[in-house]
Amino acid sequence: MTRRNFLGGAALAAGARFRLLAADAPLDPAKEMAAILARIKPPKFSNRAFDITRYGAKEGGKQIATDAIKTAVSACSADGGGRVVVPKGSFLTGAIHLKSNVNLHLEDGATLLFSRDPKDFLPLVFTRFEGTECMNYSPLIYAWEQTNIAVTGNGMLDGQADADHWWQMRRGAKRTELVAMGDKDVPVKERRFGDGGGLRPNFFQPYRCTNVLIEGVSIRNSPMWELNPVLCKNVTVRNVKISSHGPNNDGCDPESSSDVLIEGCEFDTGDDCIAIKSGRNRDGRRVNVPCENIIVRNCRMKDGHGGVSIGSEVSGGVRNVFMENNRMDSPHLDRALRIKTNSWRGGELENFYFRNNTVGEVAQGVIDIDFYYPEGPGGPTGGGFKPVMRNVVVENITSEKSRYALYLRGYPEAPISGVLVAHCTFNNVAQPDVIQNVSDIKLVDDKRNGEPMKQG
DSSP, rough: TTTTTTTTTGGGOOGGSSHHHHHSSSSSSHHHHHHHHHHHOOOOSOOOOEGGGGGTTTTTTTBBBBHHHHHHHHHHHHHHHEEEESSEEEEEEEEEEEETEEEEETTTTTTEEEOGGGGGGGGGHHHHHHHEEEEEOSSSSEEOOOOEEEEEEOEEEEEEOTTTGGGGGEEEEEEGHHHHHTTOOOOOOGBBTTTTTTOOOOEEEEESOOOEEEOEEEEEOOOOOOOBSSSSSEEEEEEEEEEETTTTSSSOBBSSSSSEEEEEEEESSSSSSSEEEOOOHHHHHHOOOOOEEEEEEEEEEEEEEEEEESSSBBTEEEEEEESSSOEOOOOOOEEEEEEEEOOTTTOOEEEEEEESSSEOEEEEEEEESSSSSSSSSSSSSOHHHHHHHHEEESOOOOOEEBBBEEEEEEETTTTTEEEEEOEEOOOOOOSSOOESSEEEEEEOOOOEETTEOOOO
């Protein structure tokens, strides 16, 4: 690997070619963030309370309360909405399906324990698994085409997954079969998995919902991704604590959704803390809905593959992502900002603002943009679907320890374009930057290991 293989040496020579943030950047970040925040309004709910014990739920975590919770949710929604209350104590349940105007509220000391029996997450529902639509086990908490829904409170959501329950399915998962169905345009209703398919359900997946709130709860031990709003509008994730170190245990994955605020959360995960997605390969291009207008602020990222990741399932595109005032720090956190795709997944990726974040220690790169994840170049028809990556602003970042400051790899025929790194300090960097096939990159007042970072 050539460590300083810039696409066309002249690309770094003419300063007039670089798009400076103050002059001609596509967006004014402050104005755009303000406009997004003005649109994001958490849903409000009636004070009517529907305590699940009134509908037959028994505390103790032994007797399954799925039917009682279902009845409470239906009664709440039919009565115009309110709070379905989980009181102090432990309650065992299967899949919970939310309805419009329902806030599932966990009081202090309340724990929802989700069943370890996959049969308690049947019948199959319309879902996405790693960016491909299919019929599969219900997510632990699910909502389909609902409006004004929430999961709130200071209680605990425990998926009870471990090496012997859910996570072991990964070894026999029919991932390739599902992707092949997507590539052949098999109707979604015929992509049936569930028992024997090995495709684990996500924890909370609102699908095609509007006005979604997740606030205050703690989540642990998920079978798969934790929070996964798909094709949703107006989503707030606030003050949530996630600790789950299983395989593919992403913390929060907004997917093909718009106007999403993630703030004040804590992530300690077995995969990406936050991963922004928009569908995989041909199936993602069929749905063709980008993930856009995402704000991540005042969060804490501990263990994980990436603090904020964009990808890898980004075939529908991702744009307008603002990441500010977050802290990312752990020897077991691989990267701070990670953007990952390839020529199978493609995607138009633009307008990412990673500003005023603090990075303690990461194991790999502070800023990592890689078009070689994991299949690399080539694509399904030889030429593939070349990713488009433009306008990445990294500003006012301080990091204390990493292998790389910058790890950027585009394709010769599809370079990464428009990268501005300004007023950043990278300390205790072990290896030189890797920058391959990047056009229009500008470094402004940056330091690596106490020395000014030089252009070229």
